[in-house]
Amino acid sequence: MDPPINYCSSCGATVNLRVPMGDTLPRHVCNACGSIHYRNPRLVVGSLPEWEDKILLCRRAIEPRHGMWTLPAGFMENGETVAQAALRETREEANANIALGDMFTLISVPHINQVHVVYRATLIDLDFSAGDETLDVRLFTEEEIPWDEIAFRTIALTLRHYFDDRRSGIFRFHPGDLPLP
Amino acid sequence: MDPPINYCSSCGATVNLRVPMGDTLPRHVCNACGSIHYRNPRLVVGSLPEWEDKILLCRRAIEPRHGMWTLPAGFMENGETVAQAALRETREEANANIALGDMFTLISVPHINQVHVVYRATLIDLDFSAGDETLDVRLFTEEEIPWDEIAFRTIALTLRHYFDDRRSGIFRFHPGDLPLP
Secondary structure, X not given: OOOOOOEOOOOOOEEEEEOOOOOOOOEEEEOOOOOEEOOOOEEEEEEEEEEOOEEEEEEEOOOOOOOOEEOOEEEOOOOOOHHHXXXXXXXXXXXXXXXXXXXXXXXXXXXXXXXXXXXXXXXXXXXXXXXXOEEEEEEEOHHHOOHHHEOOHHXXXXXXXXXXXXXXXXXXXXXXXXXXX | OOOOOOEOOOOOOEEEEEXXXXXXXXXXXXXXXXXXXXXXXXXXXXXXXXXXOXXXXXXXXXXXXXXXXXXXXEEOOOOOOHHHHHHHHHHHHHOOOEEEEEEEEEEEEHHHOEEEEEEEEEEOOOOXXXXXXXXXXXXXOHHXXXXXXXXXXXXXXXXXXXXXXXHHOOOOOEEEEOOOO
């Protein structure tokens, strides 16, 4: 959760919420230096690593959803590309070596100001292990997926698209939105 | 350009740049309340509106690239989906009524911490006009595109993909990155 904007990060003066000239939405504007402090949606980027008929999931060691299973993913950082973020997060969460495939899902989650992007990926070897934010990393066949313990709805949706596409023999790109919970 | 982070937006105290516990990158952390102030890439979202063999471009009334031509696009806002952002920006920049089509390009621009997304779209009517941040809105055939006056490299790349795909008869989704200038 982002800290509130009570003070200007540039000069330390107080801010007011108002519509800047030429803008259409209220923003936090500094009462002293006039700096405008925007807040915008964040990208959460990860991968769906395959090994034969199995896919890799991570069990979360952090909140939210501690103890539940997810794909390796996390916030995209400044200075990197979306693909680089997917590779980095997969390495950080699962110490996994992957070859990145096509972008697979891109799902807007407007009520939490996020956009979730997952790439298909292929594990290069079985030398993976839990990173600092992960309790366990395991490979699952479709039948083994712990559907009731998937941490996030975007991840469950991505997994459903994956197994549906695999059955159909054609992997497509799936952009979409998550409805309100 | 984002204002610098010299002070905590939550309590107004000074911040230091350091790696928070469990993190891997330096962040601005408040010396008093401990709030962590993250900065992440922003999404710029827009559309490529078609009318018969023409596409709609906007001439920019604002910096950067005042006077140059671009597709209607702008920063995605909190609380909206990527598709909603494309519709809103097209309405704001060009007062244009469109039916949104498929996501067409998604281009990382890491040196400015942005990801640019453009949807294909169809104009519903010819009742468009310049919005507040636009000098002019016009329809262009491929031969008329002012290639030397296109405001951004991601937009030029998107237009090239569009005309290439149109010639081939198959529109694909084009994810990619922009190399350093």
